[in-house]
Amino acid sequence: MGLFIGLMSGTSMDGVDAALARIDADGIATLGAAFLAFPPALRSQLMALQAAGDNEIEREALAANALARVYADCIAQLLAQTGHARNEIRAVAVHGQTIRHRPELGFTRQSNNPALLAELCGIDVIADFRSRDVAAGGQGAPLVPAFHHALFSHPEQTRVVANIGGIANISILSGADVRGFDTGPGNALLDGWIQRHLGREYDADGAWGASGQLVPALLANLLSEPYFALPAPKSTGRDLFHMAWLEQHLAACPAAASASPADIQHTLAALTAQTLAQAIRSDAAGARASAVYVCGGGAYNALLMQQLAAALGPHTSVQSTAALGIAPNHVEALAFAWLGQRFTARLAGNLPAVTGASGSRILGALYPA
Structure with missing residues (x-):
């Protein structure tokens, strides 16, 4: 229970949505939201990574670093708007930017550098939500x-x-x-x-x-x-x-x-x-x-x-x-805040009936601040 930030940058690749939520026994309450557009160069890099290309391992790593910095800036904007300090936040839950999704081949890849994000924001970061479901035979989506x-x-x-x-x-x-x-x-x-x-x-x-x-x-x-x-x-x-x-x-x-x-x-x-x-x-x-x-x-x-x-x-x-009662552009970021809370409570975040996984799984990986 506590305060969680969810970050979502989706397939449209226009930018990152952030939502701050209080999650407790009474449910989930939205405390604030922010949006930060991707710089044009980063958006172009992420779009280019949707298809195989030359030197893509290095290009993806550099894009992931740039993406983590945008995430950190969006978190700072959200905290400033809501008047909360980073030490009040239990964790940041971040989806990352999908650049490959091939569950039929046993993998899904979301570009991100959660270790760098933890360094930049000084808050525990939970990332890589899809991989465990895929490892269990699921689609890894939708979550x-x-x-x-x-x-x-x-x-x-x-x-x-x-x-x-x-x-x-x-x-x-x-x-x-x-x-x-x-x-x-x-x-x-x-x-x-x-x-x-x-x-x-x-x-x-x-x-x-x-x-x-x-x-x-x-x-x-x-x-x-x-x-x-x-x-x-x-x-x-x-x-x-x-x-x-x-x-x-x-x-x-x-x-x-x-x-x-x-x-x-x-x-x-x-x-x-x-x-x-x-x-x-x-x-x-x-x-x-x-x-x-x-x-x-x-x-x-x-x-x-x-x-x-x-x-x-x-x-x-x-x-x-x-x-x-929930703005349409806040729903997915709130969903990842909720998934972050599920991880910290060691509760399953997937639904096998939806993803096809062989069972319920705790989703995510922790990068402590």
Whole structure:
């Protein structure tokens, strides 16, 4: 029990979210949050590391050092905002930046230098949350459903929490039953496409995508990706859903040649919405769900939220987790604060039914200050 900081830098690679939480017998209370954007050079380095390249071991190590410094700066910003001293914080729990996720090959790699972070912030650091689950035969992801259950479950209502970051995942909360998996791309392709054509990091409010039109043949082509039909447990990342994947599908679809870039953006938003809705409607996701709460950057994309609501139909409400009292961009950082508390209490942080691991495991590795 005590005060914990959670740090999350997700697949969108826009920066780091930090959340300060008090976790005790009464539950979890958010005391503050901060965001620090990645310097453009670091973001470029991390993006380049998503694919194999020359001298990548050294490049990754240097990027990890730079990342640890951004984490430390974000922690300092958060403590200054909230008026707390570092000696009041039990631990910092940090996810790291995923650069490879290949559980089918028995590994996942999150770039980070937690030893350096412990030196810089003077607080115990807990890192490497995914590896133990993968070692136990699991996907190592998603890890947030256990937290979603602790924070958002309702004893008489089946709820779905849809996290739309670079990759999208869902948590199905039905009483004591918790299920979840990665559904496919979230914002990653949307961000990549607008960066290519307009030089922007993301489509603010989905406005550019909303100016385009759906390309049905392209959507059908994108939906043919075998990953979408795989049974859970399953997880994915930029190892599969990257711009080269999109380019292959564009080249294979004649209708895409006459579509405008805004049309492609509109269709990519539809892909995220349709794959989320398909997963939520499926038997594995529990067709009884009547409420869907969205977190992550996708919650701020009006077009995406509209498309998801339309895909699910009028009997399913779609709103952000703000309706449950937690800002959408704070949820994942809070989840890692919670996972950090689980580690310090030597409690399991994974859900075998979600990840496919052979059993419950304590997740994380400690780097004392």
